[in-house]
Each structure stands twice: as structure tokens, then as C-alpha cells.
Amino acid sequence: MKIRELGIEGAWEITPQQHGDPRGMFMEWYRFDKLAEAVGHPLRLAQGNLSVSSRGVVRGIHFADVPPGQAKYVTCVRGAVVDVIVDIRLGSPTFGRWEAVRLDDVDRRAVYISEGLGHGFCALTDDATLTYLCSTTYNPTGEHTVHPLDPELAIEWPAEAPQLSARDAAAPSLAQARESGLLPRYGACQAFVAGLRPDGRAEPDGR
Structure with a gap:
């Protein structure tokens, strides 16, 4: 298993x-100890999600309030997607930058996304199936979205006519989210991650 920071x-x-051999294939797709060694703390497993998308569907850009945030470990178990991570943390030296990683059922890569980052993807195949391991459970009042087609972000989605959910199509731009105070702050995200306990949980005061 190779782990590299983007x-x-x-x-x-x-x-x-x-x-692999003529019978099939085996691999370790998640190792808490190796991930913890790379990122500095373990991922608390609070919820597992699975999503299936048609070719051309774009989901995102989604993020959660920090604290508590929601770290994610994402992999594609069927088909292929382009997974996009966006730095939406105010004050970050890479604010507004995005990174894209192809996730598919050939190389079987995964991405780890820390608290405070935005996340989205575009399905390259029909029935593209993603699994998510999440550090917190779903909190509808603390989760938000930025419009994935925002010209300021200029994400190069590999779809001629991206299909969006009603929620994502109505999402604010990055500038609007910033003006309305929705975006997490880089310093607060750093402090939160630094304060995580050895079991991956936040301190009781939310630090």
C-alpha cells in the first residue's frame, strides 16, 4: 500500500x-494503522456510505462544519469516477485549489479527505459505485455544498452536460459561501485535527 499526500x-x-492469480484477486483496501501513520491520527469509523451514479453525474462539492467536520476515505468498487478534492478553508495557502484523482475498479485507488475540505466526483461509467468510510454520522444541519460548476473553481469535469441534483444545482458559488460565512477556517481545521485523540475522536470541548 502506497500513501502520498496530494x-x-x-x-x-x-x-x-x-x-492476483487465475482464481481472482485479493488486496487490503483499508489499513487503519498505515493511514494513521501517514496522516497523524486514526480515522474514526462512524458511518459507511455507498453511492451509485450514472455516467455524467456530478455530485458535490460537499463539506461539513468544523467542528466536527467529516473526514472521508473513498474508493470506487465498480466502474470509474474522477474524484475531486477542493480546498475551501479560508486562510489556507491553497484556498480555491482542487485536485483530481481517478478512482476505478482496475487500480482500486482510494482517497482520504480531511475535515474541512470539499469533495465531489464525476461518474465516468454507468453504475459507478463508491464506498465512503466517514469519521462522523450524517448531520443535515451542519453539511453544505458549493456549486460544482462555479467558474471561480473552474473544475475540469469530464462530462459534456454534467447531471446535478436539485440541491447541488441550487448551491451557492464559492464567493457566495464565503460571504455568508459557510466556509470553514484553515486555522480552526488545523486546531481540530491536532486535537484529535488517539482513538480518532474529538475532545469533549470540540477542539
Whole structure:
């Protein structure tokens, strides 16, 4: 398993080692100890999600309030997507930058997305199936979205006519989210991650 940090602090790409023979294939697609060694703390497993999307569907850009935020470990178990991570943390040296990683059922890469980062993807195949391991459970009042087609972000989605949900189509631009106070702050995200306990949980005061 190879783990490397992307050009945005808190975003990591994980490439597993696959062991195949005429019977099939085996691999470790998640190792809490290796991930913790790379990112500095374990991922608390609070919820597992699965999504299936048709070709050309774009989901995102989604993010959660920090605290508590929501770290994610995402992989594609069927088909292929372009997974996009966006730095929406006010004050970050890479604010507004995005990174794209192809996730598919061939190389079987995964991405780890730290608290405070935005996340989205575009399905390259029909029935593209993603699994998410999440550090917190779903909190509808603390989760938000930025419009994935915002010209300021200029994300190069590989779809001629991206299909969006009603929620994502009505999402604010990055500038509007910033003006309305929705975006997390880089310093607060750093402090939150630094304060995580050895079990991956936040301190009781939310630090």
C-alpha cells in the first residue's frame, strides 16, 4: 500500500497492492494503522456510505462544519469516477485549489479527505459505485455544498452536460459561501485535527 499526500494539505491518495492469480484477486483496501501513520491520527469509523451514479453525474462539492467536520476515505468498487478534492478553508495557502484523482475498479485507488475540505466526483461509467468510510454520522444541519460548476473553481469535469441534483444545482458559488460565512477556517481545521485523540475522536470541548 502506497500513501502520498496530494498538493492540498489533508488530502491523500492511497494505492493498494493487489495480489492476483487465475482464481481472482485479493488486496487490503483499508489499513487503519498505515493511514494513521501517514496522516497523524486514526480515522474514526462512524458511518459507511455507498453511492451509485450514472455516467455524467456530478455530485458535490460537499463539506461539513468544523467542528466536527467529516473526514472521508473513498474508493470506487465498480466502474470509474474522477474524484475531486477542493480546498475551501479560508486562510489556507491553497484556498480555491482542487485536485483530481481517478478512482476505478482496475487500480482500486482510494482517497482520504480531511475535515474541512470539499469533495465531489464525476461518474465516468454507468453504475459507478463508491464506498465512503466517514469519521462522523450524517448531520443535515451542519453539511453544505458549493456549486460544482462555479467558474471561480473552474473544475475540469469530464462530462459534456454534467447531471446535478436539485440541491447541488441550487448551491451557492464559492464567493457566495464565503460571504455568508459557510466556509470553514484553515486555522480552526488545523486546531481540530491536532486535537484529535488517539482513538480518532474529538475532545469533549470540540477542539
